[in-house]
Amino acid sequence: MEAQVNQVALPLRSHTILGACEAVGEDFGFNPVLLRIPLAASVIYSPMLAIGAYLGLGAVVLVSRLFFPTAKATPLLSEQPAVANEQRELAKAA
DSSP states (O other), X not given: OHHHHTOOOGGGSTTOSSOHHHHHHHXXXXXXXHXXXXXXXXXXXXXXXXXXXXXXXXXXXXXXXXXXXXXXXXXXXXXXXXXXXXXXXXXXXX
């Protein structure tokens, strides 16, 4: 769970443009390459349509993330004493 907390926002990553394909892949649980390949292929057919579709997809992702943000993981209170007890046991063993 720590990896999710320390991640850089999708649009700010160096390997993405807006992160729209990756965001949709994360939201629906599939590999974003399955969306990137048809989108890249559609650039050959109609570049303006492909760019418009990508920007539209980015806008939909932005609106959905603003209205429905992901809940941040909060540590449960019952887990904290267990960690403290485990640390005391390890200190005794050493």
